[in-house]
Amino acid sequence: xxxxxxxxxxxxxITALGFLAAAVGLWFTARQLxxxxxxxxxxxxxxxxxxYFSDTEVRKLYYDIDYEEFKIEFxxxxxxSTFTRRGSEPQRFVGSAEERYLDSLLYTFDSIGRIAEIxxxxxxxxxxxxxxxxxxxxxxxxxxxLKWLDQERRRFGGEIPTHKAGxxxxxxxxxxxx
Numbered sequence: 001x002x003x004x005x006x007x008x009x010x011x012x013x014i015t016a017l018g019f020l021a022a023a024v025g026l027w028f029t030a031r032q033l034x035x036x037x038x039x040x041x042x043x044x045x046x047x048x049x050x051x052y053f054s055d056t057e058v059r060k061l062y063y064d065i066d067y068e069e070f071k072i073e074f075x076x077x078x079x080x081s082t083f084t085r086r087g088s089e090p091q092r093f094v095g096s097a098e099e100r101y102l103d104s105l106l107y108t109f110d111s112i113g114r115i116a117e118i119x120x121x122x123x124x125x126x127x128x129x130x131x132x133x134x135x136x137x138x139x140x141x142x143x144x145x146l147k148w149l150d151q152e153r154r155r156f157g158g159e160i161p162t163h164k165a166g167x168x169x170x171x172x173x174x175x176x177x178x
Protein backbone atom coordinates (compact mmCIF):
# COMPACT_ATOMS: atom_id res chain seq x y z
CA UNK A 1 0.00 0.00 0.00
CA UNK A 2 1.31 3.40 -1.03
CA UNK A 3 1.16 6.11 1.58
CA UNK A 4 1.85 9.82 1.24
CA UNK A 5 4.76 10.93 3.37
CA UNK A 6 4.55 14.66 3.98
CA UNK A 7 8.23 14.80 4.91
CA UNK A 8 10.25 16.15 2.04
CA UNK A 9 14.00 15.80 2.44
CA UNK A 10 17.22 16.62 0.61
CA UNK A 11 17.17 13.26 -1.18
CA UNK A 12 13.71 14.03 -2.58
CA UNK A 13 14.89 17.41 -3.85
CA ILE A 14 17.94 15.83 -5.53
CA THR A 15 15.72 13.15 -7.12
CA ALA A 16 13.30 15.80 -8.41
CA LEU A 17 16.19 17.83 -9.85
CA GLY A 18 17.52 14.67 -11.50
CA PHE A 19 14.15 14.04 -13.16
CA LEU A 20 13.98 17.67 -14.28
CA ALA A 21 17.50 17.46 -15.74
CA ALA A 22 16.59 14.22 -17.56
CA ALA A 23 13.42 15.81 -18.99
CA VAL A 24 15.33 18.87 -20.18
CA GLY A 25 17.99 16.59 -21.70
CA LEU A 26 15.34 14.56 -23.53
CA TRP A 27 13.76 17.74 -24.86
CA PHE A 28 17.12 19.01 -26.17
CA THR A 29 17.87 15.59 -27.69
CA ALA A 30 14.50 15.50 -29.48
CA ARG A 31 15.03 19.03 -30.75
CA GLN A 32 18.52 18.16 -32.00
CA LEU A 33 17.23 15.01 -33.75
CA UNK A 34 14.53 17.06 -35.47
CA UNK A 35 17.13 19.60 -36.63
CA UNK A 36 19.46 16.83 -37.85
CA UNK A 37 16.59 15.27 -39.79
CA UNK A 38 15.93 18.61 -41.50
CA UNK A 39 19.59 18.95 -42.38
CA UNK A 40 19.73 15.40 -43.77
CA UNK A 41 16.60 15.97 -45.84
CA UNK A 42 17.98 19.24 -47.16
CA UNK A 43 21.28 17.53 -47.98
CA UNK A 44 19.45 14.75 -49.80
CA UNK A 45 17.46 17.28 -51.83
CA UNK A 46 20.63 19.15 -52.68
CA UNK A 47 22.44 15.94 -53.66
CA UNK A 48 19.50 14.66 -55.71
CA UNK A 49 19.12 18.00 -57.45
CA UNK A 50 22.85 18.15 -58.13
CA UNK A 51 22.88 14.60 -59.48
CA TYR A 52 19.81 15.24 -61.60
CA PHE A 53 21.04 18.50 -63.10
CA SER A 54 24.74 17.64 -63.38
CA ASP A 55 24.41 14.91 -66.00
CA THR A 56 24.17 17.08 -69.08
CA GLU A 57 23.31 14.24 -71.47
CA VAL A 58 20.42 13.07 -69.29
CA ARG A 59 19.19 16.67 -69.02
CA LYS A 60 19.40 17.07 -72.81
CA LEU A 61 17.31 13.91 -73.20
CA TYR A 62 14.80 15.25 -70.66
CA TYR A 63 14.40 18.44 -72.71
CA ASP A 64 14.03 16.47 -75.92
CA ILE A 65 11.29 14.38 -74.28
CA ASP A 66 9.66 17.51 -72.83
CA TYR A 67 9.67 19.24 -76.24
CA GLU A 68 8.51 16.05 -78.01
CA GLU A 69 11.77 15.80 -79.93
CA PHE A 70 12.49 12.19 -78.83
CA LYS A 71 10.51 9.24 -80.15
CA ILE A 72 10.96 5.50 -79.73
CA GLU A 73 9.65 3.26 -82.48
CA PHE A 74 8.51 -0.30 -81.71
CA UNK A 75 8.60 -3.35 -83.95
CA UNK A 76 5.66 -5.64 -84.78
CA UNK A 77 6.21 -7.62 -81.55
CA UNK A 78 5.97 -4.42 -79.50
CA UNK A 79 9.67 -4.27 -78.65
CA UNK A 80 11.59 -0.99 -78.83
CA SER A 81 13.62 -0.96 -82.01
CA THR A 82 14.74 2.53 -83.00
CA PHE A 83 14.63 6.09 -81.79
CA THR A 84 14.77 9.49 -83.39
CA ARG A 85 15.94 12.61 -81.69
CA ARG A 86 15.48 16.16 -83.01
CA GLY A 87 14.60 14.85 -86.46
CA SER A 88 17.62 12.56 -86.76
CA GLU A 89 17.63 9.39 -88.82
CA PRO A 90 16.29 6.38 -86.87
CA GLN A 91 18.97 4.71 -84.77
CA ARG A 92 18.98 1.42 -82.87
CA PHE A 93 17.49 1.99 -79.38
CA VAL A 94 18.56 -1.13 -77.45
CA GLY A 95 22.15 -0.69 -76.32
CA SER A 96 22.26 2.99 -77.28
CA ALA A 97 23.41 5.87 -75.12
CA GLU A 98 19.83 7.17 -75.26
CA GLU A 99 18.58 3.94 -73.67
CA ARG A 100 21.08 4.44 -70.81
CA TYR A 101 20.15 8.11 -70.41
CA LEU A 102 16.45 7.26 -70.32
CA ASP A 103 17.10 4.47 -67.78
CA SER A 104 19.00 6.96 -65.64
CA LEU A 105 16.14 9.43 -65.82
CA LEU A 106 13.51 6.81 -64.96
CA TYR A 107 15.53 5.32 -62.10
CA THR A 108 16.25 8.78 -60.67
CA PHE A 109 12.53 9.57 -60.52
CA ASP A 110 11.81 6.11 -59.16
CA SER A 111 14.39 6.56 -56.39
CA ILE A 112 12.97 9.94 -55.42
CA GLY A 113 9.46 8.46 -55.42
CA ARG A 114 10.58 5.56 -53.21
CA ILE A 115 12.24 7.90 -50.75
CA ALA A 116 9.00 9.88 -50.59
CA GLU A 117 7.01 6.63 -50.14
CA ILE A 118 9.00 5.62 -47.05
CA UNK A 119 8.56 9.08 -45.56
CA UNK A 120 12.20 10.17 -45.65
CA UNK A 121 11.12 12.92 -48.03
CA UNK A 122 7.67 14.45 -47.79
CA UNK A 123 5.48 15.04 -50.82
CA UNK A 124 6.07 18.79 -50.83
CA UNK A 125 9.82 18.19 -51.01
CA UNK A 126 9.37 15.58 -53.73
CA UNK A 127 7.28 18.07 -55.75
CA UNK A 128 10.56 19.66 -56.77
CA UNK A 129 10.91 16.74 -59.20
CA UNK A 130 7.25 15.92 -59.83
CA UNK A 131 6.83 18.25 -62.81
CA UNK A 132 9.79 16.72 -64.64
CA UNK A 133 8.66 13.20 -63.73
CA UNK A 134 5.20 14.02 -65.03
CA UNK A 135 6.57 15.21 -68.35
CA UNK A 136 8.68 12.06 -68.80
CA UNK A 137 6.21 9.43 -67.59
CA UNK A 138 3.34 10.91 -69.60
CA UNK A 139 5.32 10.96 -72.86
CA UNK A 140 3.76 8.56 -75.39
CA UNK A 141 7.05 6.81 -76.29
CA UNK A 142 8.04 6.43 -72.65
CA UNK A 143 4.56 5.08 -71.90
CA UNK A 144 4.94 2.39 -74.56
CA UNK A 145 8.42 1.58 -73.25
CA LEU A 146 7.01 1.19 -69.73
CA LYS A 147 4.33 -1.20 -71.02
CA TRP A 148 7.03 -3.22 -72.75
CA LEU A 149 9.14 -3.23 -69.58
CA ASP A 150 6.10 -4.43 -67.61
CA GLN A 151 5.75 -7.34 -70.06
CA GLU A 152 9.45 -8.12 -69.73
CA ARG A 153 9.10 -8.13 -65.94
CA ARG A 154 6.20 -10.56 -66.22
CA ARG A 155 8.39 -12.86 -68.29
CA PHE A 156 11.60 -12.58 -66.30
CA GLY A 157 10.52 -11.32 -62.89
CA GLY A 158 10.62 -8.01 -61.10
CA GLU A 159 8.30 -5.40 -59.71
CA ILE A 160 5.25 -4.62 -61.80
CA PRO A 161 4.52 -1.96 -62.77
CA THR A 162 8.05 -0.97 -63.63
CA HIS A 163 9.15 2.26 -61.95
CA LYS A 164 6.03 2.22 -59.78
CA ALA A 165 7.29 4.91 -57.38
CA GLY A 166 8.40 7.12 -60.28
CA UNK A 167 4.96 6.78 -61.82
CA UNK A 168 3.39 7.75 -58.50
CA UNK A 169 5.71 10.76 -58.25
CA UNK A 170 4.53 11.75 -61.73
CA UNK A 171 0.92 11.38 -60.66
CA UNK A 172 0.41 8.63 -63.19
CA UNK A 173 -2.09 5.92 -62.35
CA UNK A 174 -0.67 2.54 -63.15
CA UNK A 175 -2.47 -0.54 -64.29
CA UNK A 176 -0.77 -3.70 -63.09
CA UNK A 177 -2.84 -5.80 -65.51
CA UNK A 178 -1.79 -3.97 -68.69
